[in-house]
Amino acid sequence: MADYVKKCPECGGVNLFLNREKGEIVCRDCGLVVEEKMVDFGQEWHESEPEDAAKKRRTGAPMTYTQFDRGLGTEIGQRGDVYKLGDKNRSKFMRLRKWQSRISTAIERNLKLALAELKRVASYLKLPSSVEEEAARIYTLAVQRGLVRGRSMESVVAGSLYAACRRHEVPRTLDELSEASGIDKKEIGRTYRFVTRELGISIMPSNPIDYIARFSSSLKLSPETQSKSIKILERAQAQELTSGRGPTGIAAAALYVSALIHGEKRTQREVADVAGVTEVTIRNRYKELLEELNLEKDVKKGKKK
């Protein structure tokens, strides 16, 4: 499912990730979309059954959204970088301005505020623009369904972003979302669950491997260590070691082991902080990994270096 190719033109990172499903290559260090072959990011409720009018109807007025999607989709295709962000924003707000004439002012005003907040949080987290767009779409749907009622706008924004991250397999932890948005972690989790359930958005359980790139670069580990940890994770998954466990803990443990193997020792504390788990959790996962995958000898080899 994942291939690693060449280097990111923006930051020189090696964490380029090809997502075949969506046909895009994303740099996981800086979030740059390096290449995008497939334009349509539309959700399944739009694209999967274009002729099925009954199903379409359940999300309200699909044509408006489809146009919205398409318009943005072509923009994302450009080799956007920080310097071009300004242009993108401008055209997005132009588009929003167009909406003003069509949509009631109450909803429109809320959206404007919310999208500004969304943009702020997204850029704080350095999220790819595709994720930001997805989150905006989710939020818009949530507003139309009246899901914001009784909840703060900010928490729904955070929840939408979290959902968008998960869908695009560039996961951020609830802690990170919480720090960026200033919303309580629990609250984000709640609205996230609520919104995804109400909108019928299905989300795969997040994969520990998705966290590796980011943790690894925070810890300044070598690419070898990083790919080794992914191999470890793949083996662990094959042996059902990962199910039911928190993905961040497993990712952290795999990274810790593989750092030991390659003689790039990091303390449990360091890894734990980056991953947002405790040392104890790392130890537990670490122990499981060692005995299930007999990595003891490899670790010893690493120590000699």
Place this chain on the structure above:
DNA sequence: AAGACGAAAGTGGTTGA
């Protein structure tokens, strides 16, 4: 002195009656 290890008790979320 710092890190690693493990036991024990506590917390918040999920599940199933």
Place this chain on the structure above:
DNA sequence: TCAACAACTTTCGTCTT
């Protein structure tokens, strides 16, 4: 709605480097 349960955290004492 409530109790059981698993994963994770907190805290703390001991061992290792």
